[in-house]
Amino acid sequence: xxxxxxxxxxxxxxxxxxxxxxxxxxxxxxxxxLAKLADLIDASHxxxxxxxxxxxxxxxxxxMNSAARDRMRLDEKRLQHLSTSVREVVALRDPVGxxxxxxxxxxxIKIRKVRVPIGVIxxxxxxxxxxxxxxxxxxxxxxxxxxLRGGKECFHTNTVLAGLISRALAESGLPGDAVQLIPTTDRxxxxxxxxxxxxxxxxxxxxGESLIRYVAENSTIxxxxxxxxxxxxxxxxxxxxTMAESIVVTAKTSKPSACNAEEQLLVHRSVADExxxxxxxALRAKNVELxxxxxxxxxxxxxxxxxxxxxxxxxxxxxxDYILAVRVVDSLDTAIATINRDSSNHSDxxxxxxxxxxxxxxxxxxxxxxxxxASTRFxxxxxxxxxxxxxxxxxRLHARGPxxxxxxxxxxxxxxxxxxxx
Amino acid sequence: xxxxxxxxxxxxxxxxxxxxxxxxxxxxxxxxxLAKLADLIDASHxxxxxxxxxxxxxxxxxxMNSAARDRMRLDEKRLQHLSTSVREVVALRDPVGxxxxxxxxxxxIKIRKVRVPIGVIxxxxxxxxxxxxxxxxxxxxxxxxxxLRGGKECFHTNTVLAGLISRALAESGLPGDAVQLIPTTDRxxxxxxxxxxxxxxxxxxxxGESLIRYVAENSTIxxxxxxxxxxxxxxxxxxxxTMAESIVVTAKTSKPSACNAEEQLLVHRSVADExxxxxxxALRAKNVELxxxxxxxxxxxxxxxxxxxxxxxxxxxxxxDYILAVRVVDSLDTAIATINRDSSNHSDxxxxxxxxxxxxxxxxxxxxxxxxxASTRFxxxxxxxxxxxxxxxxxRLHARGPxxxxxxxxxxxxxxxxxxxx
Numbered sequence: 001x002x003x004x005x006x007x008x009x010x011x012x013x014x015x016x017x018x019x020x021x022x023x024x025x026x027x028x029x030x031x032x033x034l035a036k037l038a039d040l041i042d043a044s045h046x047x048x049x050x051x052x053x054x055x056x057x058x059x060x061x062x063x064m065n066s067a068a069r070d071r072m073r074l075d076e077k078r079l080q081h082l083s084t085s086v087r088e089v090v091a092l093r094d095p096v097g098x099x100x101x102x103x104x105x106x107x108x109i110k111i112r113k114v115r116v117p118i119g120v121i122x123x124x125x126x127x128x129x130x131x132x133x134x135x136x137x138x139x140x141x142x143x144x145x146x147x148l149r150g151g152k153e154c155f156h157t158n159t160v161l162a163g164l165i166s167r168a169l170a171e172s173g174l175p176g177d178a179v180q181l182i183p184t185t186d187r188x189x190x191x192x193x194x195x196x197x198x199x200x201x202x203x204x205x206x207x208g209e210s211l212i213r214y215v216a217e218n219s220t221i222x223x224x225x226x227x228x229x230x231x232x233x234x235x236x237x238x239x240x241x242t243m244a245e246s247i248v249v250t251a252k253t254s255k256p257s258a259c260n261a262e263e264q265l266l267v268h269r270s271v272a273d274e275x276x277x278x279x280x281x282a283l284r285a286k287n288v289e290l291x292x293x294x295x296x297x298x299x300x301x302x303x304x305x306x307x308x309x310x311x312x313x314x315x316x317x318x319x320x321d322y323i324l325a326v327r328v329v330d331s332l333d334t335a336i337a338t339i340n341r342d343s344s345n346h347s348d349x350x351x352x353x354x355x356x357x358x359x360x361x362x363x364x365x366x367x368x369x370x371x372x373x374a375s376t377r378f379x380x381x382x383x384x385x386x387x388x389x390x391x392x393x394x395x396r397l398h399a400r401g402p403x404x405x406x407x408x409x410x411x412x413x414x415x416x417x418x419x420x421x422x
Numbered sequence: 423x424x425x426x427x428x429x430x431x432x433x434x435x436x437x438x439x440x441x442x443x444x445x446x447x448x449x450x451x452x453x454x455x456l457a458k459l460a461d462l463i464d465a466s467h468x469x470x471x472x473x474x475x476x477x478x479x480x481x482x483x484x485x486m487n488s489a490a491r492d493r494m495r496l497d498e499k500r501l502q503h504l505s506t507s508v509r510e511v512v513a514l515r516d517p518v519g520x521x522x523x524x525x526x527x528x529x530x531i532k533i534r535k536v537r538v539p540i541g542v543i544x545x546x547x548x549x550x551x552x553x554x555x556x557x558x559x560x561x562x563x564x565x566x567x568x569x570l571r572g573g574k575e576c577f578h579t580n581t582v583l584a585g586l587i588s589r590a591l592a593e594s595g596l597p598g599d600a601v602q603l604i605p606t607t608d609r610x611x612x613x614x615x616x617x618x619x620x621x622x623x624x625x626x627x628x629x630g631e632s633l634i635r636y637v638a639e640n641s642t643i644x645x646x647x648x649x650x651x652x653x654x655x656x657x658x659x660x661x662x663x664t665m666a667e668s669i670v671v672t673a674k675t676s677k678p679s680a681c682n683a684e685e686q687l688l689v690h691r692s693v694a695d696e697x698x699x700x701x702x703x704a705l706r707a708k709n710v711e712l713x714x715x716x717x718x719x720x721x722x723x724x725x726x727x728x729x730x731x732x733x734x735x736x737x738x739x740x741x742x743d744y745i746l747a748v749r750v751v752d753s754l755d756t757a758i759a760t761i762n763r764d765s766s767n768h769s770d771x772x773x774x775x776x777x778x779x780x781x782x783x784x785x786x787x788x789x790x791x792x793x794x795x796a797s798t799r800f801x802x803x804x805x806x807x808x809x810x811x812x813x814x815x816x817x818r819l820h821a822r823g824p825x826x827x828x829x830x831x832x833x834x835x836x837x838x839x840x841x842x843x844x
């Protein structure tokens with residue numbers, strides 16, 4: 001085994017050992033550690049920002065575009081927000097130990113299904129250094145040991161933040177190995193980590209599509225993927241068009257970089273002539289580029305609204321920008337089939353006054369979150385009342401849609417008898 | 423793409439298309455198909471047994487040991503049992519559509535979390551031809567399309583059974599592609615299948631450790647593993663020794679080939695002198711070989727009970743035979759640490775009259791099912807009241823322990839608003 005593989009394996013073994021202690025740690029002990037961490041962040045702005053400036057001055061960071069540089073930048077305000085979010089997690093209910101089901105079988109054995117931590121969770125992420133704290137905190141609160149592997153460009157910032165987490169753990173009597181940062185960004189360390197399926201129970205990649213794909217293809221550990229959101233709004237023939245305009249425009253423009261932002265618009269042919277010029281004008285007024293199929297382009301051109309011809313790829317693209325792909329469809333059936341074929345099964349919406357059409361759409365669109373007369377932008381752990389989220393799963397196993405503390409848990413069966421045999 | 427890869431991809435595409443129809447198929451339609459299948463099995467004993475004899479006469483089958491040949495053999499009684507088990511699934515409640523949670527948020531949007539099928543499930547299995555029917559039936563009842571890939575040695579039997587399933591589907595108006603058998607046992611077909619993560623949502627391997635490992639290492643699709651059961655019984659210093667004897671002996675001998683059978687015995691030092699000779703004699707009377715550590719071997723030798731020295735491997739082995747590994751431990755702490763290190767986290771039991779010790783054991787042993795004063799043999803979908811099981815998951819994500827119809831489902835969120843935007 002190489003020295004690097006040995007290092008990573010040792011980290012995972014330590015995490016596994018810590019996970020046993022953490023799994024039965026009382027809520028109050030975990031909350032004390034989290035509160036200490038929030039205080040340490042507040043008291044360490046200077047040290048954190050210095051490390052962050054060092055990262056920002058690196059050749060890697062200098063080669064990045066301004067949006068990417070912005071993602072890795074911390075400032076006073078962002079650090080205040082970070083400690084506030086840690087304190088918010090302290091206030092959440094600990095999901096561990098919750099009894100999910102309870103039954104006494106005819107033979108007298110009593111079966112309880114209780115929520116327990118998953119065990120050891122690996123978080124693989126890229127630029128945002130706040131992920132170091134956010135993910136460690138959610139794993140800790142839910143009783144999971146975590147192994148963090150951040151991006152090269154944020155290495156110094158992540159190292160300082162991980163140091164604060166270690167101090168918070170040590171000062172509250174929890175095992176220091178409960179949260180560990182991989183102290184290298186060598187790709188070989190990641191590859192080793194992803195094969196340690198006897199020590200690590202779950203991998204959550206947080207980042208772009210290529211990172212997620214690399215992790216999914218190289219991991220023998222179960223991965224929960226938070227893929228892209230190619231989200232659709234379908235404006236039905238029976239839509240309230242004023243409501244439709246409001247939903248379509250805000251879902252595109254209120255935060256285009258969000259995975260729950262609308263990327264695709266389908267409009268029923270019978271309302272296209274009336275609706276498209278109105279919504280097109282409103283979108284263009286907000287500088288949204290309209291990438292159109294032939295039918296929608298013709299209607300918009302007649303209303304003197306500028307468009308761009310869409311390519312086939314545009315109809316399956318997550319733009320994360322002021323761009324919307326637009327198509328006219330002939331029927332509800334076509335809308336459902338189009339969404340099931342082209343969306344990323346994240347969040348899709350219908351606007352209609354017709355309840356049977358809405359019910360069909362809700363039942364037949366095979367996405368994590370399906371909306372009737374509301375914006376796709378509500379797919380979010382906070383909007384769902386979870387109090388926090390580690391991401392939005394586009395998988396179907398274990399967790400689908402927003403993942404909060406409960407979704408960071410597994411369960412086990414506790415069975416009590418008085419000598420039953422079989 | 424090779425012709426084989428094209429064939430497998432086409433099968434998966436057809437399964438995905440069928441899955442949309444199946445996901446919203448009414449329970450009664452699925453139940454009609456299942457009842458027809460049971461009738462077809464009853465009416466086709468001749469055809470099925472002929473195919474099975476052909477499989478049994480193959481060079482592969484002739485090279486197998488008698489236990490393996492027995493697993494692949496069908497007879498009148500086993501076929502009767504097969505159709506009965508299909509009818510039992512008809513009688514179970516359809517889990518699809520169940521509302522798991524329901525809430526109206528402060529902004530007025532109504533969020534419902536409902537149970538839905540996973541989508542397309544791949545079942546990879548080995549010798550037992552009844553798996554073809556058992557797994558197809560559970561997937562169908564839970565609204566999932568399935569792709570079956572059975573073992574080479576049972577190819578003809580599986581083909582006849584899959585033909586009956588197709589007829590049952592066609593005669594009840596469900597898509598024939600809802601259940602498909604891969605019509606080749608070429609390993610390359612499996613490798614292709616395991617990479618079709620855009621069409622298949624879950625892989626369940628049913629078979630030996632090497633098959634499961636191959637699938638887990640080669641799949642980019644999430645896998646639910648049903649690994650081995652290295653199950654422990656720990657006899658505590660405060661155990662009722664009569665109860666302990668009954669549990670230890672039956673958990674080992676009532677069905678040694680079961681994954682929930684006991685393989686490992688730990689005895690607290692303070693009761694070892696009294697307990698080991700009694701239980702040792704009872705186990706030897708049932709021809710159980712005792713593979714012992716030095717301490718237990720000495721006590722048993724003094725009582726004139728024959729033992730075999732255990733190797734280090736024996737203490738982590740699933741024997742599936744009349745063999746039990748035996749160790750003496752000094753404390754509850756050691757028992758828990760030993761189990762967490764050496765067991766397969768499947769099913770482990772403590773026998774004790776001391777409630778605090780039992781509570782610690784239940785909380786700290788990190789296994790899917792943990793028992794207090796009952797046999798590990800109860801880890802079973804039928805014993806849990808699920809009515810059927812597709813296996814016992816040793817994973818921690820999605821499903822842990824016995825998997826019934828509910829565990830073959832995912833969920834989605836249906837959200838209704840009246841124009842809410844964000």
